[in-house]
Amino acid sequence: GQGTDAGGREELVDGVGGVCFVPSVMERWRELQEFQARPDDTLIATFPKAGEWSSMLNSALIMSLCTFWTGTSWAIEMVDVVRRGGDISGCLQIPSMMRAPFLELNPPPPFPSGIDILQNQPSPRLIKTHLPFHLLPPSFVDQNCKMVYVARNAKDTAVSYFHFHRMNKKLPEPGDWNQFFDSFLTGQVAWGSWFDHVTGWWKEKNNHRILYLFFEDIKEMRLHCLSLCCLFLSRLFSILITEPFDRIIEHTSFKNMKQNPMTNFSLLPANIFDQSVSPFMRKGEVGDWKNMFTVAQNERFEKEYRQLMSDRGPSFRMEL
Ligand code: A3P
Numbered sequence: 649g650q651g652t653d654a655g656g657r658e659e660l661v662d663g664v665g666g667v668c669f670v671p672s673v674m675e676r677w678r679e680l681q682e683f684q685a686r687p688d689d690t691l692i693a694t695f696p697k698a699g700e701w702s703s704m705l706n707s708a709l710i711m712s713l714c715t716f717w718t719g720t721s722w723a724i725e726m727v728d729v730v731r732r733g734g735d736i737s738g739c740l741q742i743p744s745m746m747r748a749p750f751l752e753l754n755p756p757p758p759f760p761s762g763i764d765i766l767q768n769q770p771s772p773r774l775i776k777t778h779l780p781f782h783l784l785p786p787s788f789v790d791q792n793c794k795m796v797y798v799a800r801n802a803k804d805t806a807v808s809y810f811h812f813h814r815m816n817k818k819l820p821e822p823g824d825w826n827q828f829f830d831s832f833l834t835g836q837v838a839w840g841s842w843f844d845h846v847t848g849w850w851k852e853k854n855n856h857r858i859l860y861l862f863f864e865d866i867k868e869m870r871l872h873c874l875s876l877c878c879l880f881l882s883r884l885f886s887i888l889i890t891e892p893f894d895r896i897i898e899h900t901s902f903k904n905m906k907q908n909p910m911t912n913f914s915l916l917p918a919n920i921f922d923q924s925v926s927p928f929m930r931k932g933e934v935g936d937w938k939n940m941f942t943v944a945q946n947e948r949f950e951k952e953y954r955q956l957m958s959d960r961g962p963s964f965r966m967e968l
Pocket of ligand 1: 694695696697804807808809811900901902903905928929930931932933936
């Protein structure tokens with residue numbers, strides 16, 4: 649089937665280069681590969697469920713507009729911030745999926761695809777992708793774009809992705825936890841193998857302008873990671889202004905993002921995201937896998953993990 653019939657879940661297909669996808673992504677694959685990145689684009693890449701940190705980066709970007717830019721954007725932002733009594737979060741009136749469009753997302757009409765949204769968006773754009781590095785449209789590398797990769801430990805990712813499959817009515821049927829556990833370990837899930845994903849980006853991180861962050865670090869040391877983002881995005885000056893920093897930290901807390909309609913995806917109807925099954929902002933914790941993994945599953949996971957992760961790959965914390 650085409651998999652994009654209104655309402656239905658998509659099937660999993662063998663996509664490209666051994667990576668599984670949903671059919672809607674494959675439908676515009678050529679166009680996707682020909683996507684024209686611009687030099688001032690910032691790409692945010694993650695394996696699914698590494699966390700909606702795009703909002704944090706977006707805040708950093710907006711702050712920089714306030715401090716560095718001249719011209720209309722600057723004036724609009726400044727006036728708007730002043731008008732809202734200095735409240736940066738008040739400026740974020742646009743859903744995160746519009747602020748950082750999802751590059752390869754290709755939903756059925758009337759919803760626009762990621763490519764369609766991005767082509768009409770003024771610079772500087774913030775772009776979200778779940779693509780493995782080797783399947784990125786080549787223009788991102790050609791244009792030397794900055795890319796922020798966020799990696800999350802495999803066990804929490806697996807659990808989070810399982811619950812996401814239950815509530816996201818566009819993703820393939822996950823089966824029960826046991827079945828999904830198998831699919832995840834063998835890379836038979838949309839966007840493929842977690843192992844290939846995190847190591848693929850890791851290998852490239854020094855060859856391109858890539859900031860490689862860990863979910864666990866962001867959770868534990870948000871100010872530190874936010875500073876790294878500002879440095880990486882050349883927003884050094886913002887670091888000197890500590891008050892907006894506190895506001896960004898607050899704005900991007902789990903509690904706030906869970907409540908914020910611009911970040912909690914409550915704008916999507918229940919036939920796409922059924923949040924009564926599992927909320928999009930579910931728990932946001934490190935180590936939640938312990939509530940899901942059986943002892944046997946954990947042993948099998950550990951064994952395969954050692955085989956699939958090379959010694960020189962990224963090293964993850966499964967708990968804090
Ligand atoms: P859980 O399912 O473990 O709660 P993505 O945005 O890539 O789909 O990832 C979603 C996961 O990131 C969810 O994990 C979600 O709760 C978590 N997350 C999103 N924003 C967060 C935040 N501000 N703090 C902690 N976790 C967050």
